[in-house]
Amino acid sequence: MREELVRRARDLDAADPLAEYRERFILPENVIYLDGNSLGALPTATPARMQEVIRGEWGEGLIRSWNDADWIGAARRVGGKIAPLIGVQPHEVVACDSTSVNLYKLIAAALDMRAGRKVILSEPGNFPTDLYMIAGLERQGLAERRLAPRDQLIEALDDDVALLLLTHVHYKTGDVFDMAAMTKAAHEAGALVLWDLSHSGGALSVDLNGCEADLAVGCGYKYFNGGPGAPAYAFVAERHQKALHQPLTGWFGHAAPFAFSDDYAPAPGIDRLQCGTAPILGLAALEVGVDLVAEISVDRLARKSRALSEFFLECLGEWGLDLELVSPLDSTRRGSQLSFRHAEAYAICQALIARGVIGDFRDPDILRLGFAPAYLRFEDMAEAARHLVEVLESGEWKKPEFSERAAVT
Amino acid sequence: MREELVRRARDLDAADPLAEYRERFILPENVIYLDGNSLGALPTATPARMQEVIRGEWGEGLIRSWNDADWIGAARRVGGKIAPLIGVQPHEVVACDSTSVNLYKLIAAALDMRAGRKVILSEPGNFPTDLYMIAGLERQGLAERRLAPRDQLIEALDDDVALLLLTHVHYKTGDVFDMAAMTKAAHEAGALVLWDLSHSGGALSVDLNGCEADLAVGCGYKYFNGGPGAPAYAFVAERHQKALHQPLTGWFGHAAPFAFSDDYAPAPGIDRLQCGTAPILGLAALEVGVDLVAEISVDRLARKSRALSEFFLECLGEWGLDLELVSPLDSTRRGSQLSFRHAEAYAICQALIARGVIGDFRDPDILRLGFAPAYLRFEDMAEAARHLVEVLESGEWKKPEFSERAAVT
Incomplete structure (x- = not known):
């Protein structure tokens, strides 16, 4: 199953006109980031631009940069x-x-x-x-x-x-x-x-x-x-x-x-x-x-966003996972995210994060997965779906460390 | 005159307990920055810290940094x-x-x-x-x-x-x-x-x-x-x-x-x-x-700030410059700045900037010189005073390019 879904995902990635843009972001290794709807990832160009602004415009230009820059x-x-x-x-x-x-x-x-x-x-x-x-x-x-x-x-x-x-x-x-x-x-x-x-x-x-x-x-x-x-x-x-x-x-x-x-x-x-x-x-x-x-282009992003979340749901379906979806099933009626209701959403979210799949929890019972289309791959969808299935089926989320609430949830 | 004032300034700098802190700021070459009261200079530690925050906390840590960082x-x-x-x-x-x-x-x-x-x-x-x-x-x-x-x-x-x-x-x-x-x-x-x-x-x-x-x-x-x-x-x-x-x-x-x-x-x-x-x-x-x-320490900064502006006024006095001071003469009754009134303050300020002495103009007729004590030297005071004297005595400020108003004055 896993191999089959990953193969299909790779085909989708190969055909994705936005695939090249993933390189325009700096993403941590071994992380599938499904929280770009909370904090977007770092564009590759940002660190150098910030050095230019800090060292050049502020440090060298000083007050003159209000006009000159x-x-x-x-x-x-x-x-x-x-x-x-x-x-x-x-x-x-x-x-x-x-x-x-x-x-x-x-x-x-x-x-x-x-x-x-x-x-x-x-x-x-x-x-x-x-x-x-x-x-x-x-x-x-x-x-x-x-x-x-x-x-x-x-x-x-x-x-x-x-x-x-x-x-x-x-x-x-x-x-x-x-x-x-x-x-x-x-x-x-x-x-x-x-x-x-x-x-x-x-x-x-x-x-x-x-x-x-x-x-x-x-x-x-x-x-x-x-x-x-x-x-x-x-x-x-x-x-x-x-x-x-x-x-x-x-x-x-x-x-x-x-x-x-x-x-x-x-x-x-x-x-x-x-x-x-x-x-x-x-x-x-x-x-x-x-x-x-x-x-x-926003239109291309919107199109890919829908395709990503549709494929994610398809993967869950292939795995036979039955989780309560609170987002609309029609991808044209939802934003770039899928939210699931589960009484233990907090612990499930933490268990996913421990596996490198970063989504977020919204009080009291929502697991929210965001699909920022500029830097996510279809392969990430297949793998994230598998992790979610494994976390739920193994009961891994029941480990006590996953229920300790942090300041920011 | 110039040599004598610079010599005295260097003695004051040699005795200045805050002299070492100048290196903790990145300052452009050939600039005497008298506008730290409008925009403070760049601390030497800032660029590296910002890279850490941008690449590490944002790029690597992503949303987790709300807690972890x-x-x-x-x-x-x-x-x-x-x-x-x-x-x-x-x-x-x-x-x-x-x-x-x-x-x-x-x-x-x-x-x-x-x-x-x-x-x-x-x-x-x-x-x-x-x-x-x-x-x-x-x-x-x-x-x-x-x-x-x-x-x-x-x-x-x-x-x-x-x-x-x-x-x-x-x-x-x-x-x-x-x-x-x-x-x-x-x-x-x-x-x-x-x-x-x-x-x-x-x-x-x-x-x-x-x-x-x-x-x-x-x-x-x-x-x-x-x-x-x-x-x-x-x-x-x-x-x-x-x-x-x-x-x-x-x-x-x-x-x-x-x-x-x-x-x-x-x-x-x-x-x-x-x-x-x-x-x-x-x-x-x-x-x-x-x-x-x-x-x-703010107390040390306040002390040096008074000493700097007092020495600047002394230098103007030595050069025999008679400019209307609108700041209190008593350094304990003024902030870290000296402001002078002159009908042509804007052009004078621009002529100073062209010489690398950056102060600012405040509408309609104020030339404002700020003495941010953390990174200024007494030698800067002697040199800035000389530039001001030269700009005024030579009539250099009358050049037409110095009267063109920028968006930010």
């Missing part, structure tokens, strides 16, 4: 490169701060644009930080959180809703929202929509402007391979930019930061989303990752 | 190292986000703690982002900005003032506030105080707890040498931590981020100031810079 344009430049990968124009995206901070900016901006409405509508079980960022605004007396299950969201859209805040691909299950339909429904209720693209940007085809989306945020350290805690990005549709007022009115979002005036005046376009001094080291690493995704 | 503790660890350098306890500081974002958190938190009061009092001409961060809260209807000149601040403290927001060392003039006196006055009026330490942390002795300060923020990329756009830091006095509610309630500030619950519950201590995923690359570079400052 265009540090001052970095946030807009990197944002502009992300833009076509999520279906929008370069001047509609900026790379800055964290996803959480950008959520605050845009939720608050939506409340400002929809004065009189206070409700932020989302679904229970959305990624925690999306829900948490509403809490601060609630305590400030500015927002009211309303949660409705996925199938009741549209009826929960009423005249009080300022903003519908959804994550395009669910972090736990991988379910994909119908972006066009949900956006349309929100607009019909007079609300704006903010899409969190953290689990779709760089892995799935996203067409924000085709769906007439208003606002979006996304993560730099997952499929964009920007490094741990990389800067995030934020999108504001051109039609909203002039009237957009976000409350984190720092000097980098000012129309003339180096005029050092006492009064705030927002920059004319997307730059008004910037706040503090741009994080140059983080942006430099992110730019390498984004360039690589752009070179490969 | 203690990425999860990085924000608190780096904050804890900054703490003794500003006179507080390790659990009172966290390194995160930008100075601007941290200002928003703490201004908003102060408004929450002083419910019923809406005024944020500051001075005109404070660093722009400090003033701008109030603007967003004003538009949200939560704050009201009041500005009073430095000598009228105390009488402007009334029952409406929630927070006195001041920068310890003025970015333009270098004037130092009497932290103890201003804090006391604010407390007597029932207000809290938030100190911006961007131009004092790492260069001057700061005693926040000795002054009973409530809140503080500061910058990682100036005297802490953390690199361009490094993460900033935030301080909350222990006595306020339990009641502190800041509105950027992201998942990294949650009591149990990996429980993935729908509802926000703030972490028990200073961690509630964190918001999004910690910027690991930025924190790693910052940690190297902070370790170096701690090794040298």
Whole structure:
């Protein structure tokens, strides 16, 4: 069985037009990395580029690099490169701060644009930080959180809703929202929509402007391979930019930061989303990752992502493993991941990691396997499936060391 | 004259207990860097440490490094190292986000703690982002900005003032506030105080707890040498931590981020100031810079900083240069900088840069020279003074190329 699946996998790898890109990443030996949806792998070009930025631009150029190395344009430049990968124009995206901070900016901006409405509508079980960022605004007396299950969201859209805040691909299950339909429904209720693209940007085809989306945020350290805690990005549709007022009115979002005036005046376009001094080291690493995704093309990545996860399920089937899949079976309806429910998911995940198969656990009972398509092979799928089968059939996961919870799970 | 001043400078360098630390920084050749107050120089240890973090922790360790390399503790660890350098306890500081974002958190938190009061009092001409961060809260209807000149601040403290927001060392003039006196006055009026330490942390002795300060923020990329756009830091006095509610309630500030619950519950201590995923690359570079400052000791740095600027003024005096000093003449009343007023400050600054003497210009008419004491020599003072004299006496600054304004001035 193993030989047969590996043989088929190798044939698929031989025919894979993206196979060559695996070399563009530095991956540890003897590891099958199924967690690129949590932290993307290191692009081969990143270490040298970072040395250039650190030794050359910072060490030699010092303060002059704000002009000479265009540090001052970095946030807009990197944002502009992300833009076509999520279906929008370069001047509609900026790379800055964290996803959480950008959520605050845009939720608050939506409340400002929809004065009189206070409700932020989302679904229970959305990624925690999306829900948490509403809490601060609630305590400030500015927002009211309303949660409705996925199938009741549209009826929960009423005249009080300022903003519908959804994550395009669910972090736990991988379910994909119908972006066009949900956006349309929100607009019909007079609300704006903010899409969190953290689990779709760089892995799935996203067409924000085709769906007439208003606002979006996304993560730099997952499929964009920007490094741990990389800067995030934020999108504001051109039609909203002039009237957009976000409350984190720092000097980098000012129309003339180096005029050092006492009064705030927002920059004319997307730059008004910037706040503090741009994080140059983080942006430099992110730019390498984004360039690589752009070179490969998101459509090709999305296609391979579906093929990888379909083959993985096929392998499990060949092995006769019956595990509860919580992700949609239809690969066009899920993100680049497969999630399985098992009461002992934590220990199973740890046992897999001990074998070099790195996935992750999501409380309380989800084993989440991500298939970052830029650097995974079909052979990795066959081998990962075998490891999963062996861990479960041998009961290996029952070893006590696999149940000890670490700080980060 | 030149020889005599250089000889004296070399004697001072020979007797300088911090002279050896210059080698701990990578500095470009033929440059006298008087802008460490804007962007600190590159520590010699940083490139290798960053390679370790990038290739080892990220590339090899991947997601496992959140536990194995203690990425999860990085924000608190780096904050804890900054703490003794500003006179507080390790659990009172966290390194995160930008100075601007941290200002928003703490201004908003102060408004929450002083419910019923809406005024944020500051001075005109404070660093722009400090003033701008109030603007967003004003538009949200939560704050009201009041500005009073430095000598009228105390009488402007009334029952409406929630927070006195001041920068310890003025970015333009270098004037130092009497932290103890201003804090006391604010407390007597029932207000809290938030100190911006961007131009004092790492260069001057700061005693926040000795002054009973409530809140503080500061910058990682100036005297802490953390690199361009490094993460900033935030301080909350222990006595306020339990009641502190800041509105950027992201998942990294949650009591149990990996429980993935729908509802926000703030972490028990200073961690509630964190918001999004910690910027690991930025924190790693910052940690190297902070370790170096701690090794040298802030008191020794402060002493040398005063000696450097005093000697620089002495050199100008020897050359008979009469330039309007806007910084206090008393070196104990100024930060690690000297600022001069001249109608042609921009062109003079550019002419100096062309000679390899890098200072900066602050709109509209300030030539600002910073004396980062960890890597500057007394000989640099003598030579920089000579260049300044020559630029002014020769009229060299009148060349047209020196008046062309760059994006970042």
